[in-house]
Amino acid sequence: MKLSIGGSVHDPKDPVGRLLFNVLAMVAEFESDLIRSLTREGMAIAKAKGQLRGKQPKLSLPQQRHLMEVYRAGTHTTAELAELFNVARSTVYRTVQRQEGAKAGK
CATH class of the missing domain: 1.10.10 (Arc Repressor Mutant, subunit A)
Structure with a gap:
């Protein structure tokens, strides 16, 4: 597997390619953590407002x-x-x- 950025091809086996793959992995992990954090924050706000009730019962x-x-x-x-x-x-x-x-x- 190789990474092509702006016309240059980087191999994960060479030092520059390995650096780029690690940086991309760190950005992806940061983005995932940020989404998770914002979701938790939004759920906490909704719960405090009483809007987070979960699934409604099937029977009244x-x-x-x-x-x-x-x-x-x-x-x-x-x-x-x-x-x-x-x-x-x-x-x-x-x-x-x-x-x-x-x-x-x-």
């Missing part, structure tokens, strides 16, 4: 309550509940776990 609070009523009644399997509420089974399990955890915490 009334839907979660209804799911728990049907779940506690024991008339449907988890797969049937998932199909009924148009969500994945993991969402049903997670909702049940959160609701049971909230109930135990009270």
Whole structure:
């Protein structure tokens, strides 16, 4: 692999080529670190303003309550509940776990 800059070709095996490759690598690493730092700073500002909430739940609070009523009644399997509420089974399990955890915490 060789690097062509402004008409001159540099081989990474010679000293000048190695210097150029190292400088380019350092610039790329600096740019990556700068992007990461700015992203963290932006997320911290958004969190402080209350705008960073993460992914929204698939089910609204009334839907979660209804799911728990049907779940506690024991008339449907988890797969049937998932199909009924148009969500994945993991969402049903997670909702049940959160609701049971909230109930135990009270």
